[in-house]
Amino acid sequence: MSKLERNWQYAEQYPGETDAIVRARRLSLELGLEPVSRSTAAQLSALTALTRAQAVCEVGTGVGVSGLALLRYAPEATLTSIEIEPEHLREARGVLAEAGVPSSRLRLVEGDARHVMPRLNLGAYDLVLLDADPGQLLEHFEHALGIVRPGGCIVVPGIFAHGRVPDPAARDEAAVACRDLLALVAESPAIAPMLSPTGDGVLTLVRLDG
Numbered sequence: 472m473s474k475l476e477r478n479w480q481y482a483e484q485y486p487g488e489t490d491a492i493v494r495a496r497r498l499s500l501e502l503g504l505e506p507v508s509r510s511t512a513a514q515l516s517a518l519t520a521l522t523r524a525q526a527v528c529e530v531g532t533g534v535g536v537s538g539l540a541l542l543r544y545a546p547e548a549t550l551t552s553i554e555i556e557p558e559h560l561r562e563a564r565g566v567l568a569e570a571g572v573p574s575s576r577l578r579l580v581e582g583d584a585r586h587v588m589p590r591l592n593l594g595a596y597d598l599v600l601l602d603a604d605p606g607q608l609l610e611h612f613e614h615a616l617g618i619v620r621p622g623g624c625i626v627v628p629g630i631f632a633h634g635r636v637p638d639p640a641a642r643d644e645a646a647v648a649c650r651d652l653l654a655l656v657a658e659s660p661a662i663a664p665m666l667s668p669t670g671d672g673v674l675t676l677v678r679l680d681g
């Protein structure tokens with residue numbers, strides 16, 4: 472194992488998780504879903520604490536690993552979470568209820584994010600997590616940019632598309648979409664981008680004022 476791989480593995484094993492997140496992670500893997508990694512979950516928890524988040528939006532609920540992480544240190548926050556698969560949303564509802572998250576802090580929306588996001592309030596969210604279909608990433612990003620407040624952030628886990636993005640020979644839909652987003656935000660005067668190798672890559676985009 473190389474030094475970089477050891478660093479990565481250490482960072483992934485470092486964060487402690489609540490019992491509820493551990494249970495959700497197990498369920499998620501049983502259902503064949505890919506939840507955010509441990510270190511990514513820790514970053515999400517810290518980001519909502521850092522931004523003192525009141526309103527968080529998530530695209531791709533899965534069964535709730537990232538949702539629990541987003542709410543972990545944000546006692547004031549409400550989570551709007553969008554999921555296209557009714558079965559995933561049903562499991563997530565159970566996971567979040569069992570974890571003791573009051574229903575008043577949750578808005579779980581069943582539907583395609585491409586149709587749901589345009590109905591959300593503009594500039595109203597402190598943090599928007601995009602963790603759904605990478606092929607639709609650019610479309611989700613355009614909507615996210617509209618609903619995040621200035622100074623808030625958009626977080627995209629899995630931005631390396633299972634390690635294919637850094638491989639120039641990889642030209643599948645997900646890798647191309649991730650590369651296109653990375654190129655777009657690198658040029659944008661409206662965004663401060665931060666790329667981290669956590670998990671399968673986490674791209675954090677701060678929407679600048681103005």
Ligand SMILES: C[S@@+](CC[C@H](N)C(=O)[O-])C[C@H]1O[C@@H](n2cnc3c(N)ncnc32)[C@H](O)[C@@H]1O
Nearest residue numbers: 506507531533536537554555583584602603604
């Ligand atoms: C990687 S999983 C999400 C994992 C979750 N964020 C977690 O950490 O537990 C991706 C989810 O996005 C959902 N999804 C895919 N396309 C979607 C869309 N257009 N709108 C809403 N949800 C979508 C899938 O059904 C799946 O549950």
